[in-house]
Amino acid sequence: MNLRILFAVALVLPAQALPVFADVSAKDQQTNTEYMLVTGIQDRRNLALDEGSETGSRLNISLRDLPASVSVISQDMIQQFGARTAMEAVETAVGMIGGTGVGSIPGYSTRGFSSNDITILRDGVRQNTNSQSARPLDSFMFDRIEVLKGPASLLHGEGAVGGAINYVTKMPTKDFVGEALVSAGSWDNYRSAIGMGGPTALENLYYRADFSHNENGGYVHGSSESYDALGGSLLWEASNTARFTLSGSYFEDDVESYYGTPVVYDAVINSDGVQEVRPANTSTDTLVNPRIASGTRRLNYNNLDNFARAENGYGRFISDLILSDNWSLRNELYLATQKLDWRNTEKTVWNPLTEMVDRSSFFLIYRDDTQVGNRLDLR
Structure with missing residues (x-):
């Protein structure tokens, strides 16, 4: 039995106040009943019921009033649960099941729907289909992850009959914030991340920058994993009625696949x-x-040069204009790219005649996708 050892250190600035409780004990003289009154400050950081969600509505309706099942996994919750990847974070939502399929493509299922029935979004923008764009992502890079369970085709297009998962990028803040994370575990598992944001030396210009690295040696030969991510954004408040945001991110992964050990039989x-x-x-x-x-037990019968290597880029330029007390205009220009290089052996079977393992289903896959779009909202 392998005993997993995990060591993690996290620093978050500025510190967030925790609830402070006080109790008062008393006794009801008439009924001879003892009771305790507990008072304190309610910690609502992880509920976010009064916040809007792009995943469930384009009208900025609060979760409390939204007639849809939407779960929000904040960065605070991600750290509390110890979720290392976006898939582990999504699985903290009730009813969501995640798994990594062929070529290290994460997939989700809920309410009887799975695979491409659940749409993957980046900041509310659909990212093709899961088989094209879904890759293992470090959860540190996101401000929150929103999960919509139920039909979402009206908002997010064909295929979203089972739900939608929206990865929301960290954006600039007017006050300085800093985060750092370091962890180590068994099977040569190492993870480090750092991020910060706040005002710049230029008036009304704010920034955010994040970096993460995650690697795992694997528990069998030839099953290592490595993930790197870099993100940054700038916010310029040109006036009280106009603000412009430029953001971009880059994700790179290099995964060696393991498809199981063949069963030996006579x-x-x-x-x-x-x-x-x-x-x-x-x-x-x-x-x-x-x-x-x-x-x-520790052998990998895949081909020696097996790998699935992917590079994903995502950029946005957002213009927010306040036209009047009742009207606002938002334009979002976005660019998403993916390069995937994948070579693999899918089938390994024990042959009792030769007492060797027969391998088959060798294949190569290469993709180079580019998605460009523009969204214009008048509210």
Whole structure:
């Protein structure tokens, strides 16, 4: 049994006040009943019921009044749960299940829907389909993650029949903030991240910058993972009625895939009950004396140069204009890119005739996607 050891140090500035409680004990003389009155400051940082959500509505309706099931996982909650990746953070929402499929593509399921039935968004912008754009992402890079459970096609287009997951980028703040995180664990697991933001030397110009690195050696040979991310943004408040935001992020991952250790067996029993010595048909055969050979527990039968390497970029230029007391205009120009290079062996089967492992389903995949769009909102 492997005992996982994890060491983490996190620093968040400025510090946020925690609830302070006081209690008063008393006794009701008439009924001879003791009671305790507890008073304090309610900590509502993680509820966010009075905040709006782009995932559930484009009208900035608060979660409290929104007639939809939307969960918001804030950065505070992400740190409290110890969620290292965006997928681990999404799984903290009730009813959400995540998993990593072929080529290290994260996928989600909820309420009976899965895969491309659940749309992935970046700051409210749809990112093609999961199989094209979803990659492992460090949760440190996001201000929050919003999860909409239920039909979302009206807002986010074809395919979002099961829900939508929105990764919301950290943006500039008018007050200085700083964050740092370092962690280490078993299987050569290391993670570090730093971020800061606040005012610049120029009047009415604010910034935000973040960096994260995450690596894992894997528990079998040839299954290492490495994730790097860099993000930055600038906010210029040109006047009381005009503000402009330029933001960009870059994510890079390098993953070696592991598809399991082949089961060793002596023979098979076919559908007629006859024992034969041949490779198994997993649909109809029963294995005779199936086992995992002790010498194969840490071996990876993928090809030696297996990998899935991806580079994802995302940039936005936002113009917010207040036209009057009742009207505002917002224009958002965005650019999303993805490069994926993937080589892999999918199938490994024990052959009792040769007492060796047969490998098949070798393939190469290369993608180079670019998505450009513009959204104009008049409220």
